[in-house]
Amino acid sequence: MSALPKRIIKETERLVSDPVPGIQATPNEDNLRYFQVKMRGPIQSPYENGIFKLELFLPDEYPMEPPKVRFLTKIYHPNIDRLGRICLDVLKNNWSPALQIRTILLSIQALLATPNPNDPLANDVAEEWIKNEPQAIKTAKEWTKLYAMNEVMD
Amino acid sequence: MGNVPGKLDEQGINTINANVPNANTSSNSTHTNSTSTNSGSSHVRNTRSSTISSFTGNSTRSSRQRRATSLVGSFINGATGRSRSDTAAINKNSTKKKNPKERDLLKEEHDKKLVVKYYENVDGGYLAPYGCHHREKLDYDADVVRKLIIDRKLAPFYIPLEDFDTNWTDQEIIKIFDSLTLHQAYIQDPEEFDDIPLGNDIEDYDEIISLVSMDQSLSKRDQKKLKSMIFKARLYRRRINWQEMENEIYFNGKLEAKNKNLPSDDLKLALYKYNGMECPICFLYFPGPMNISRCCLQPICTECFVQIKRHDPHFSHDEQNSEQQEDDPHLLISEPARCPYCATPNFGITYTPPIDRCTGIHGYAPKSYVSKGNQQGKTATETDAEHPTVTSDEDDNTSPSANVEPPSRRTSVSANDPSVVTSDMIRPDWESRLNKARLRLARKSANATAIHMSNRLVERRNINNDNAKDLEEEMIKHAIRLSLSDGN
Numbered sequence: 254m255s256a257l258p259k260r261i262i263k264e265t266e267r268l269v270s271d272p273v274p275g276i277q278a279t280p281n282e283d284n285l286r287y288f289q290v291k292m293r294g295p296i297q298s299p300y301e302n303g304i305f306k307l308e309l310f311l312p313d314e315y316p317m318e319p320p321k322v323r324f325l326t327k328i329y330h331p332n333i334d335r336l337g338r339i340c341l342d343v344l345k346n347n348w349s350p351a352l353q354i355r356t357i358l359l360s361i362q363a364l365l366a367t368p369n370p371n372d373p374l375a376n377d378v379a380e381e382w383i384k385n386e387p388q389a390i391k392t393a394k395e396w397t398k399l400y401a402m403n404e405v406m407d
Numbered sequence: 408m409g410n411v412p413g414k415l416d417e418q419g420i421n422t423i424n425a426n427v428p429n430a431n432t433s434s435n436s437t438h439t440n441s442t443s444t445n446s447g448s449s450h451v452r453n454t455r456s457s458t459i460s461s462f463t464g465n466s467t468r469s470s471r472q473r474r475a476t477s478l479v480g481s482f483i484n485g486a487t488g489r490s491r492s493d494t495a496a497i498n499k500n501s502t503k504k505k506n507p508k509e510r511d512l513l514k515e516e517h518d519k520k521l522v523v524k525y526y527e528n529v530d531g532g533y534l535a536p537y538g539c540h541h542r543e544k545l546d547y548d549a550d551v552v553r554k555l556i557i558d559r560k561l562a563p564f565y566i567p568l569e570d571f572d573t574n575w576t577d578q579e580i581i582k583i584f585d586s587l588t589l590h591q592a593y594i595q596d597p598e599e600f601d602d603i604p605l606g607n608d609i610e611d612y613d614e615i616i617s618l619v620s621m622d623q624s625l626s627k628r629d630q631k632k633l634k635s636m637i638f639k640a641r642l643y644r645r646r647i648n649w650q651e652m653e654n655e656i657y658f659n660g661k662l663e664a665k666n667k668n669l670p671s672d673d674l675k676l677a678l679y680k681y682n683g684m685e686c687p688i689c690f691l692y693f694p695g696p697m698n699i700s701r702c703c704l705q706p707i708c709t710e711c712f713v714q715i716k717r718h719d720p721h722f723s724h725d726e727q728n729s730e731q732q733e734d735d736p737h738l739l740i741s742e743p744a745r746c747p748y749c750a751t752p753n754f755g756i757t758y759t760p761p762i763d764r765c766t767g768i769h770g771y772a773p774k775s776y777v778s779k780g781n782q783q784g785k786t787a788t789e790t791d792a793e794h795p796t797v798t799s800d801e802d803d804n805t806s807p808s809a810n811v812e813p814p815s816r817r818t819s820v821s822a823n824d825p826s827v828v829t830s831d832m833i834r835p836d837w838e839s840r841l842n843k844a845r846l847r848l849a850r851k852s853a854n855a856t857a858i859h860m861s862n863r864l865v866e867r868r869n870i871n872n873d874n875a876k877d878l879e880e881e882m883i884k885h886a887i888r889l890s891l892s893d894g895n
Contacts, residue, residue: 256594258539259569260690314541316688317714346718350688350711351747 257285261311264354276358277406278309286311290322290358291406295366299393300328303401307337307361309354319348320357326404329389329396331370331379339364340374508612511638518642520549522649523564523589525657526668528767529556530760531678531694532563532709538591539567539689539710547713547833557768559760561828562698562709567691571683577676584675585661588654593647600640603633609641667772674776677764686711688747698758701827702751702819715744715754715830717837720844736845736852741837744830753822755829 265285268278275293280286290307294300306325312318322344324337332340343352343360373379382389523535534553536545555561566587575583606614619625619634660666670678678694685692686708697706720739743753766773822829831837861882 256592258689260688263690314543317540317544347750349745349747349750350715351705 258315260316261285268355273355273359276355276362278354278358279407286315288354291404292358292362292365293406294397294401295362298366299390300330300365300397300401303397304404304406305365305401306404307358309358311354316350316353319344319352320354322357322361327396327400329378329393330365331368331373331375331382331389332364334375338374340372507634511612514638515642515645517546517549518646519649520553521545522646522653524653525589525660528668528670528773529559529563530764530766530770531670531674531773532556532565533589534563535590536564536710536713537566537589538593539691540714544714544716547716548835551833551835552713555828555833556709560758560826561712561756562696562758564709565678565693567686567689567693567708567710568679568683569691571679571685571692575680577672577680580679581672581675584679589657590650590654593643593650595647597643600636600643603636603640605637605641605644609644615641665774667774668767670766670773671776673778674764674766674773677776677778682761696759696761698756698828699816700746700748701755701757701822701824702746703749704816704819705746705748707747707756712756712830713833715747716834717741717744717830720841736849739841739845739848741841753829753831755822755827755832757816757820757824757826758828759816 262285265280275295277291278288279290280288288309288311290309292305292307294303294305303326305328308323308325310321312321322339324333324339326337328337334340339361341360341364343349343357368382370379370382378389381392521535523533523537525533527534534556535549552561556563566584566589568583568587604618606618608614615634615637618637619630622633625633660669679692682695683692684695684697684706686697687705688707688711691708691710693708693710695706697708698712699706718741720741722738723740745752746754763779764776765771766776820827
């Protein structure tokens, strides 16, 4: 593990001093590259009123490589699989070192508001989303109630 | 799968080789000869594995394996044999890679060029990176970058400040600068090299071989891995040593008051107090002027610029028939790097050097730099006689804060513009990397097919034939017939 680059220190400071509304990212005390994230489900989405836990890790090559992000809370979404892995272009090939933890988390929040079943990660969910959207949204709301209502934002 | 050799024969190798830049048609024929008798699946593997088996003196390959893989060798040679230039292109590729020692020495050479030396300075910066980013991605062409910096087409690598406060006094800025070394401190014992033996003399390359052979229980594959890890760990240690030596020379230089190659206090202030800015990517504070993206006119420090490169060769994401393409080498693509700020393809920058400080290589001595406001009190002897100062011709009445940056570009410029330095220019090997990846894939699929074929053939035939060559030739014929009849 290499020394903590100034960029990570400054990003963390700015996340704390100027937090993103509806998103909380707290670095782990033992490993400042590892963040616990809480994210509020976007309003008027099936995830509204839910608070979702995620983990975010900054690899050694960050910011030249994207952060690794995963949902810890179970979520019914065509672009998020059973293990919480997220299918989002900016987390992979469209990553740019000019993006930050802040912008990446906002992109994930936006993904919750706009599911894209045509580029699925969870195939069964995507299929349901295309075949019977009202039912899929209903399931997503149920899951939100079941799994994402136990957390509070600090 | 079944039709791969046919494909490889007809299109694969030919197109791949057609893409090899400057294919050297006169390159050797010895390789072709050696592989036809050798037992590896490719030229590259042949040489490497035979080197390793010569370390240990035992070769455990079964005859069955040998037959299977040599078939592939024959395939590739057979395919290339149709056209002389094709063979040459393949051989050129393999000669480039053939000797592990040569390859290691090239890495060593590269790393030596990444050592920051204080006397190699340009306009207050240096020719090698400070080391803000992970060292894995410093695989750019060091000669190209050094030349671009000397030619003032790319900003030099400066020593960055972690923070900057406009309330700092001149003395504070100078003191902070003086406390910094030429390169960010290295982690002394990185975790990845924890259990790697370094040996007695890290300068002795051949000692690696005896270190590897100490453990007889290792498989050839593990030996190769260990060998490369020892090399990496030693190179890392040596890099630390090389940089520490340069740091010491720098430190000793500082003790000599008259050292011409060290920046004057005026230069330090010109760099950080009057021209500094934060790079939007690494958040470090660098002297300006910075490189400016050719497309959207955003600043980027050289430390970050050299990190931006093409992704490794990959398959296009848009292709529909994703199952088919996985073994088709010419569907492997490599796209130019995009601008980190606006995602425009073919990332490039322009750089306008500072007009008030042309110091170091092709300039005057950094020690003789005097800010315009201070100039009147200084004597002419302080400037390097061979390289008259740029500032001396300027108007003496301006204050230091008027060290304005040169007029900057207002519009975007094309990637072909002569003033632009693109990401591809500092990694000109992207094309050969792509070709190597395609070749590797072609060999991999040919290998898989050949193993499959030979298994089928071996099952059918009763082998008590001491003339292996005859059998092999027969197998090739069989395999080709099989591949042709496989619906191609």
